[in-house]
Amino acid sequence: MSTKLTKMLLAEVIVDVKSHETDRTFQYFIPEELQKRVVIGMRVLVPFGPRRVEGYVVSLTNNPETPLEKVKPILRVLDELPPLTPELIELSDWLCERYICTRAQAVQALLPGGMRFKSTLVIEASDVTPAILDAREKEVLSFLKNKGPQVKSQLLKDHPSWRGAIAKLLQKGAITERFMERTGVKEKQVAYVVLQMDRESLLQKLDHLQANAFKQKEVALWLLHQGGTVRLRDLLAATKAARSTIEALRQKGILDIEQREERRDPYHGRYIGEKEGKLPLTAAQERAYSAILSMLQTRQAHTVLLQGVTGSGKTEIYLQTIEACVQMGRQAIVLVPEIALTPQMVERFKKRFGEDVAVLHSRLSPGERYDEWRRIRQGEVSIAVGARSAVFAPFEKLGLLIIDEEHELSYKQEENPKYHAREVAYFRALYHGATVVLGSATPSMEVRYAAAKGRVTRILLPERVNRKPLPPVEIVDMRLELKQGNRSIFSRRLHEAIAEKLAHREQMILFLNRRGYSTFILCRACGYVARCPSCDVSLTYHYLNSIPILRCHYCGHSEEVAGRCPECGSQHIRNFGTGTQKVEEELLRLFPEARVIRMDVDTTATKGSHERLLRTFGAREADILLGTQMIAKGLDFPGVTLVGIITADTSLNVPDFRAAERTFQLLTQVAGRVGRHDAAGEVILQTYHPEHYAIQCAVTQDYERFFQKEIEIRHSLDHPPFWEMTVFTAAHESQKEAYRLARETERWMRRRFSEDPEVIVHETTAAPLARLHGKYRFHQVIKYKSYKKVKAELLAAYFHARAKAKKIDGVLSVDVNAQMVL
DNA sequence: AGCACGCCGACT
DNA sequence: GTCGGCGTGCTC
Numbered sequence: 005m006s007t008k009l010t011k012m013l014l015a016e017v018i019v020d021v022k023s024h025e026t027d028r029t030f031q032y033f034i035p036e037e038l039q040k041r042v043v044i045g046m047r048v049l050v051p052f053g054p055r056r057v058e059g060y061v062v063s064l065t066n067n068p069e070t071p072l073e074k075v076k077p078i079l080r081v082l083d084e085l086p087p088l089t090p091e092l093i094e095l096s097d098w099l100c101e102r103y104i105c106t107r108a109q110a111v112q113a114l115l116p117g118g119m120r121f122k123s124t125l126v127i128e129a130s131d132v133t134p135a136i137l138d139a140r141e142k143e144v145l146s147f148l149k150n151k152g153p154q155v156k157s158q159l160l161k162d163h164p165s166w167r168g169a170i171a172k173l174l175q176k177g178a179i180t181e182r183f184m185e186r187t188g189v190k191e192k193q194v195a196y197v198v199l200q201m202d203r204e205s206l207l208q209k210l211d212h213l214q215a216n217a218f219k220q221k222e223v224a225l226w227l228l229h230q231g232g233t234v235r236l237r238d239l240l241a242a243t244k245a246a247r248s249t250i251e252a253l254r255q256k257g258i259l260d261i262e263q264r265e266e267r268r269d270p271y272h273g274r275y276i277g278e279k280e281g282k283l284p285l286t287a288a289q290e291r292a293y294s295a296i297l298s299m300l301q302t303r304q305a306h307t308v309l310l311q312g313v314t315g316s317g318k319t320e321i322y323l324q325t326i327e328a329c330v331q332m333g334r335q336a337i338v339l340v341p342e343i344a345l346t347p348q349m350v351e352r353f354k355k356r357f358g359e360d361v362a363v364l365h366s367r368l369s370p371g372e373r374y375d376e377w378r379r380i381r382q383g384e385v386s387i388a389v390g391a392r393s394a395v396f397a398p399f400e401k402l403g404l405l406i407i408d409e410e411h412e413l414s415y416k417q418e419e420n421p422k423y424h425a426r427e428v429a430y431f432r433a434l435y436h437g438a439t440v441v442l443g444s445a446t447p448s449m450e451v452r453y454a455a456a457k458g459r460v461t462r463i464l465l466p467e468r469v470n471r472k473p474l475p476p477v478e479i480v481d482m483r484l485e486l487k488q489g490n491r492s493i494f495s496r497r498l499h500e501a502i503a504e505k506l507a508h509r510e511q512m513i514l515f516l517n518r519r520g521y522s523t524f525i526l527c528r529a530c531g532y533v534a535r536c537p538s539c540d541v542s543l544t545y546h547y548l549n550s551i552p553i554l555r556c557h558y559c560g561h562s563e564e565v566a567g568r569c570p571e572c573g574s575q576h577i578r579n580f581g582t583g584t585q586k587v588e589e590e591l592l593r594l595f596p597e598a599r600v601i602r603m604d605v606d607t608t609a610t611k612g613s614h615e616r617l618l619r620t621f622g623a624r625e626a627d628i629l630l631g632t633q634m635i636a637k638g639l640d641f642p643g644v645t646l647v648g649i650i651t652a653d654t655s656l657n658v659p660d661f662r663a664a665e666r667t668f669q670l671l672t673q674v675a676g677r678v679g680r681h682d683a684a685g686e687v688i689l690q691t692y693h694p695e696h697y698a699i700q701c702a703v704t705q706d707y708e709r710f711f712q713k714e715i716e717i718r719h720s721l722d723h724p725p726f727w728e729m730t731v732f733t734a735a736h737e738s739q740k741e742a743y744r745l746a747r748e749t750e751r752w753m754r755r756r757f758s759e760d761p762e763v764i765v766h767e768t769t770a771a772p773l774a775r776l777h778g779k780y781r782f783h784q785v786i787k788y789k790s791y792k793k794v795k796a797e798l799l800a801a802y803f804h805a806r807a808k809a810k811k812i813d814g815v816l817s818v819d820v821n822a823q824m825v826l
Numbered sequence: 827a828g829c830a831c832g833c834c835g836a837c838t
Numbered sequence: 839g840t841c842g843g844c845g846t847g848c849t850c
Contacts, residue, residue, distance in 0.1 A: 030849075165841070
């Protein structure tokens with residue numbers, strides 16, 4: 005029947021196989037019974053070669069481009085509601101084009117982690133035992149009979165010699181194959197106890213129970229009292245009933261047990277009923293609010309830079325514009341750096357919007373994250389607050405995308421797809437006609453420059469809501485301290501200030517952007533420095549449960565500390581440089597009465613420890629909060645009157661062109677932790693480079709001066725934002741091979757662009773992290789004015805070099821619009 | 827990416 | 839001869 009053929013619909017499916025060879029759509033039949041459920045954006049299970057894989061339907065067609073005998077049917081539909089909206093499918097295409105990754109990788113980035121469906125082939129012995137089996141076949145068969153079903157690919161990996169025997173046993177029917185399917189996270193099912201009769205008939209029935217069935221009566225009456233439906237778990241806890249009691253009641257038809265779907269709520273209904281109203285706006289806030297509102301109303305894509313110092317009330321503007329957005333029937337996404345997504349922050353949104361907010365961050369379990377995501381997808385909420393990946397929240401009527409602390413580097417993903425959340429936000433804003441609000445006290449060079457060029461509307465919030473001036477920042481030249489004989493970590497000025505605050509029972513924050521005890525250990529006799537055997541970095545001295553060890557901050561390698569130099573045997577081996585552990589030790593030595601909380605990756609590794617430490621400090625159960633950059637953001641403690649910056653130079657000495665920008669931002673942020681309330685505050689900044697413009701501008705809190713100075717340097721050095729930068733990284737166990745791989749991309753790009761004034765092809769150089777995880781690394785940097793112009797060649801160079809890398813067991817990666825070059 | 831197939835050297 | 843190592847090619 006020709007009508008059937010012309011009517012036949014095929015699904016174009018992206019398969020979840022992250023290889024460039026399979027990075028296209030494959031066509032599948034849609035079986036009759038699935039016709040209604042296979043829609044665009046649906047996740048499906050499809051046969052793929054000898055395997056079964058997850059796939060994503062990106063379009064439907066009745067134009068078969070594949071010989072029909074090759075086309076296989078879709079096996080299963082994996083969701084009720086298609087997880088991908090048409091917009092997200094377009095976005096996935098854009099992600100691969102923009103960041104050079106596979107479509108499978110792009111789609112995976114859009115979906116909440118952990119929902120992946122896996123299907124593995126397992127083999128097991130059947131009940132057929134053929135008469136004739138050779139020795140090998142007998143061995144395999146008895147293995148399977150003893151050990152039960154086995155994953156086929158794993159079994160072949162462990163026993164490659166069994167391949168032939170397994171094939172023969174399958175032929176003879178002595179073993180069978182089947183696919184074992186493993187769903188990722190699922191809807192949480194909770195057992196409920198439901199009363200099956202009304203009050204009258206229950207009481208009647210209970211009268212007729214055996215006289216000794218006390219417990220059954222008690223349970224039934226309790227259930228009645230609770231309204232007839234209760235979680236099984238709660239019932240068991242409240243009545244202390246045994247499962248057998250419940251079962252007896254069920255047998256009698258008095259109650260029944262039902263599985264009901266339940267949402268995991270990471271905040272357990274906290275903050276409900278604690279609704280908080282709008283705060284009054286200052287004149288500056290009001291201006292910002294109405295400017296954003298009028299952009300929202302145009303339903304055209306706009307970008308706003310909301311630039312205001314800490315305490316200038318950006319969050320309140322976010323909250324009120326979100327409210328206006330939601331009232332328009334549209335939805336809002338708020339991105340916050342992972343590190344700043346503290347309970348304080350979440351509380352503010354939950355209290356204002358209650359149940360209308362979904363929160364997405366890395367500390368949620370996969371199940372919680374999936375449920376929060378589904379609340380968004382099913383339209384149950386209008387607001388999503390989260391870290392970077394929340395930019396993909398599957399809203400269908402987006403009005404507002406807010407990126408707080410816009411300058412943070414964590415908005416760039418380091419793995420494929422190496423997207424920047426700001427760029428994704430622009431894409432989505434264009435699609436929906438939405439407004440992007442970028443908030444920062446210290447905007448990134450890119451965004452501030454875009455504002456200067458008129459591509460972004462800049463709105464200034466010039467002063468703090470409480471009109472408190474920014475705290476005075478005092479600079480201490482540590483070179484002078486040394487000259488005058490003070491070799492301590494603390495300058496005399498900072499020492500005095502700490503003592504004074506302790507005496508007045510005031511709190512303080514001490515900042516040092518380096519964890520561990522000391523930076524490196526050095527033999528003063530021969531110059532030996534302990535280095536990581538697989539990374540080209542020196543090992544950091546740590547105390548782990550008061551035992552000294554050396555640790556690599558990049559790969560986690562650790563080793564014992566030698567009492568003598570392993571090179572020359574000298575005992576003059578000492579540690580140099582200062583980390584948070586050493587500062588803590590010094591503090592306790594100099595101020596034995598001080599209560600110190602240290603916060604860094606080492607003390608906040610366990611779940612909940614972050615919050616616990618902050619709560620302790622907030623409750624004034626400690627005097628000093630000492631920490632790395634994780635204490636620089638978002639924290640607001642009214643009792644803090646001193647911020648001490650132990651060394652302002654750590655981030656300045658990083659070999660990256662953003663070092664000055666990072667330093668300025670970090671110092672400005674840390675300084676902003678003080679004096680936000682009634683008590684006057686002060687900031688003491690210790691440095692060996694008091695004359696550096698990043699430090700000078702941070703001291704005077706002069707963003708504009710910093711921007712002018714830095715933009716000049718960026719211009720003269722051909723750095724972003726004047727040029728966009730893409731970095732190829734080649735890694736190989738052999739230094740020579742790593743270099744040669746990186747040279748491949750250089751040669752490729754040179755051949756095409758050596759004459760082009762709008763493209764700079766840099767020479768291949770050793771990466772600042774020249775060795776990592778046992779592999780040598782080389783960078784090759786391309787700079788260009790327009791991505792469109794180089795896109796095709798970047799891709800070609802990447803494929804070319806990657807093919808070579810694959811042959812020699814090397815790794816070649818590409819980072820489009822790279823933010824960091826390490 | 828996986829997985830199967832097929833070609834070749836090294837053994838019983 | 840057969841085993842098992844790896845290169846090659848395909849997946850709707």
